[in-house]
Each structure stands twice: as structure tokens, then as C-alpha cells.
Amino acid sequence: MQSKPPMLMPAEPFSKLERDAVYKAIHTRRDVRDQFLCDPIPEETLLRLLDAAHHAPSVGLMQPWNFIVIRDAQQRKNIWQAFSRANEEAASMFSGTRQIKYRSLKLEGILKAPINICVTSDRERGGEVVLGRTHNPDMDLYSAVCAVQNLWLAARAENIGVGWVSIFHDADLREILEIPAPVEIVAYLCIGYVDELYDRPELEAKGWSKRIALRDLIFEGKWQGRP
């Protein structure tokens, strides 16, 4: 059976309202740690989010991602304990008032969010040679990150919040989720409906860090020193 011939189509333009909606998703997206509601996410909504992730760009059309959906309370408790151990180590790396501040931050919604999703990258998918990955072997990981960001923005448009938890020992998550060696864990996401969000990134709102001015991040033609 032949596949359809390659087809160039007119690029469908976006109306002002449509364009603004894309920017609204980008600018009001937050890394949610505590605002999750317990309302269940319907399966068709979850599938829309995962389909959005699946339509991310991927190197050589490798589509290296898998999505492990975690709902079981006991399993999430085990994962929370793994977070908790790692977070104690992370806290101890700050000193004085910075450590006190760190400990005051809630950094995950593992138990509160009704769904957790682990996003992985299968580094052996697509065979030994993958178009576009020869000179940068990490391009498959970057593809999986693009999938996360697609999911995150689609979720915002569904009034669903997402939080990315990175405070784990890889080996702990790998053991709990039975992830084999050639598969890399890229992201662990907490997902649930929200009715409130911070007006700025939470770490900015809580004085942990500041927004850098965009103009200090743009260079013309070549690198021009640190901002």
C-alpha cells in the first residue's frame, strides 16, 4: 500500500484572537505545586494532552517518548518518599536564611494531583543511526522535553495545571516504575485541574529569584558577554 504523496498546503493563518490565545497559554502557564483540585481528569481530556505531547517535534521523527500514567495512591506515596529523601539532600546544600526559605517552598504535588505522568525517552528507538542525532546524541532527550512543553501548554488551555518535579534520584524512580536501562527518565509531571494560579512564576512571587530583562538575553551575531 502506498502512502499519500507529500503534500504542501497553504499555511492556515491565525486570527488575532487565535494568536492571542497561544500567547495567553504561554504567558499564564505556571509550574503548579499546590493548587491542584481533586476533580478527576476525564480520559478523553488526558488523551488530548498526550496527543499534544505526541505531536512535538522529534529528531528524525524518532518519537522517542513514552508516557507512564500513575494514579495508584500507594505508588504515588512511594514516589513521594523518594522525592522526600532527595529533597532533604537538596535542602542541605543551601545555608542560613536561604535554607529556611528553601524549606518553606512546596516543590511538588505528587500526592495532591490526581494524575502523575513520567515522560521517558527510549534512546534505542529508530535504530542505531537516527537522522539529526549523529552530532548531538542528546537530541532525543530534547525531543521528549518538547513533548512535555506541548503537554504543559495544552493543559493550560484545558484549565489543568502541571508541575515538573526534578528532585529525585534517577535510580529510585527507575526502580519504582520498572524503567529499563536504555530508556531515560526525562520528566516527572503532576497534573490536575486548577482554579487558581500565581500571577507570576511562584519562585518569583515568593522572592526566591527574579525575572531577567529580555533585552539582556538577546545578542546580535555572536556571544557578547554574560548578562
Add this chain to the structure above:
Amino acid sequence: MQSKPPMLMPAEPFSKLERDAVYKAIHTRRDVRDQFLCDPIPEETLLRLLDAAHHAPSVGLMQPWNFIVIRDAQQRKNIWQAFSRANEEAASMFSGTRQIKYRSLKLEGILKAPINICVTSDRERGGEVVLGRTHNPDMDLYSAVCAVQNLWLAARAENIGVGWVSIFHDADLREILEIPAPVEIVAYLCIGYVDELYDRPELEAKGWSKRIALRDLIFEGKWQGRP
């Protein structure tokens, strides 16, 4: 001067039309290699794209990214030559009809797109300890990838195409763009207005690779074997 107190606000819902617009950007976004028009991109439009990138999530609000905007024709010619050398090596890794197919694909728009942007990650930004990066030192690279995906979707909503070129020796780009050692090159993007796009990813349309069924990529509770 005190910063504003942390502020939780009602999460602004998306209308059906707004939600559909976000999915439209996600589903019609393409990795553009050849459809670039020569129309210049107005500075205010470029700044909207870069501001979208700058509003990506970043580990510990590190904002590790910089955006090197490359317009000069001679500089783009140098970069194209670096691509061309790397692409010859990449082609030689395929054999027989696969190599012929590979050589028939156009994989970059470095000279055709009016603007190129190199997205970097400054691994030393934010000091020695960055919240959330202790257990996964690559989280800053992943943040920069999220910025790329934000820019890519915003560009789609502006009828601007983006192509990610990964076929380079890191050292070549680093030399041409004078990028210092602690800064990692994450992505090299070709950017320009488009009036036509493929109806599917170009590598799928041209028979290089196939779309994997979403259901084969979703696992419940734990890893469950390869698709």
C-alpha cells in the same frame, strides 16, 4: 523597595475557540526546511517570539537561555558550510537506498530563512546550587529546550516557520559564534515567514519514517515493554 506579595489569582479559563487555537498551533507546527519566504520579520514580532521563549519554565527560575540572532549573510554562509561538512558525515552513516533518500532531503534553511537564532544555556547562571538541578544537572538544558518549543508555537501563530538544525559539530558553531565554554549550545533555529506547510511532518510525508500510534506509547502505572 519591597516586591509585590505573592498573589494567587483565579486561573483565567480558555474559551472553546481559544483552546482550539492552542491545539491548532500544536498540531500544525512543522519543522520547516525549505518553505521560508524572504519577507523580513519586524523587530516587534521577533521580540514577541523571544519573549514567548523567555516565559518558558526554567529550573529554579534559572532562565539559563540566551538568544543569538544571526542575520549577516557571510556569517550564515560560514554556518552553512559547517552544516554541510557535518551533513556529509551524517549521510555516509546510511547505506544503499537509505543514503540516496537521505541525500534527497533538504534538512536546513540556514541561507533561505532571513533570521537564524542560536539558543544557548549558561550552565553557571544562578550560582553553584540551583533549586531543582541538584539531582539532574541537565535540567538547565531542558529549560532551554522548553524555551525553543514556546518560540516555535508562538511562531506558528504568527505564520512564521521554524526549523531546528542539529547537524553540526558543536566546536564549529561555538567558534563561529564565539560561545564560551560554560555555555552549552542547545538549538540552532532557522526562522522566516511561510505560506505553505506540509500536511504532516515532512519526514512522514516523504516516507522517511512513520507516526507511531499514541496508544502504543502510553503505559499505566509502570513501564510495560517496548512498542
